[in-house]
Amino acid sequence: MTFNDCQEAFESGERCPGVYTLRDPDTSMEFDVYCEFDNEHGWTVIQRRLDGSVDFYRGWDDYVAGFGNLSQEYWLDVSSLVVCSLSCLEDKKCVSTLYVASIQECQLFSSCLPDVTSTDGNTDLVYIRKYGVANKYRDCQEAFECGVQVSGVYTLRDPDTSMEFDVYCEFDSEHGWTVIQRRLDGSVDFYRGWDDYVAGFGSLLGEYWLGLEHIYYLTMTNQQLSIYLESHEGEVAHANYSTFYIDGSSNNYSLTLQRMMRLSLTVPAI
Structure with a gap:
């Protein structure tokens, strides 16, 4: 089973911390993350350091791509499309994101962008709208x-x-x-x-x-x-x-x- 984020996994009854597969409903992209759960929320863990088993003294490229093991120590890649999408999901004001791959920039917006209808064929731009039960609109x-x-x-x-x-x-x-x-x-x-x-x-x-x-x-x-x-x-x-x-x-x-x-x-x- 796949979820939009760890919060949706929580709302679906999941309570056991571990590795879960998330799926972007707009692009069908799937990726694994580690989810932690408390009494009210499901949290997506973007970094974990436990015992020094993974070397975190790395160059820029490694931090762009992410490294480590999701079941142990790891870094989820803060400038990637994955975390760009997760940043929007966790920001109450965010409705959509535009990820610019060439400069590894994540732009968050408080509304949908009606003029951005498709990014097919443009590998530099990825536009994602927030979906799910938490989605609310200004009008x-x-x-x-x-x-x-x-x-x-x-x-x-x-x-x-x-x-x-x-x-x-x-x-x-x-x-x-x-x-x-x-x-x-x-x-x-x-x-x-x-x-x-x-x-x-x-x-x-x-x-x-x-x-x-x-x-x-x-x-x-x-x-x-x-x-x-x-x-x-x-x-x-x-x-x-x-x-x-x-x-x-x-x-x-x-x-x-x-x-x-x-x-x-x-x-x-x-």
């Missing part, structure tokens, strides 16, 4: 850029504050949309006080309002707003705005909309 657009295409409930995470909250993401062929309000059948009462509209209410799988505080966080970066309305008679109205944001609580979450990009109205035939 639904970032989830889309990381390859997510199935609409549903996803957990968003602020990489600076580690704040997390759930949202419903809708995906089309070009975008990932964070649904901030949905009204379907009147099952949720929207006639509420100010505090409820600040905190949010309802069910993400039904009718809900996401909450002004969460919307404020989401619109700290440049966002578009898409409004879709449909009547019981089948009339449809759709509007898109190129700029959308709200201020914080000190300004009572005042709304700014700029430049309507599209307005359409569809009336069913009689």
Whole structure:
């Protein structure tokens, strides 16, 4: 059995320290590491020195390639693609990595890189996206850029504050949309006080309002707003705005909309 990292091995029930095979789900590359486990985590051991049986006074090339025996003393190669990937897995802010082989450089990013679609044929660049149960996104657009295409409930995470909250993401062929309000059948009462509209209410799988505080966080970066309305008679109205944001609580979450990009109205035939 292979795992993405030692933490995934822990979450799969492994508790015995030893050599495990890890597998990169993006490139299918496999490599062995030594995993240590405690009560809460699985740890990837990148260096171990026990009894002096391995000479650590070596040149640069040995430290690039790694040396020793995983069951005894060893060095896992800190500048390699292997540790580059592991560094991202262990960094809560990291979502993707770019490894530059020619200069043995590992670059960590807090988002996916939509313009890096493939590195096939370029042996100098290897691009890796983080996968697994711990994967969370800044917004639904970032989830889309990381390859997510199935609409549903996803957990968003602020990489600076580690704040997390759930949202419903809708995906089309070009975008990932964070649904901030949905009204379907009147099952949720929207006639509420100010505090409820600040905190949010309802069910993400039904009718809900996401909450002004969460919307404020989401619109700290440049966002578009898409409004879709449909009547019981089948009339449809759709509007898109190129700029959308709200201020914080000190300004009572005042709304700014700029430049309507599209307005359409569809009336069913009689």
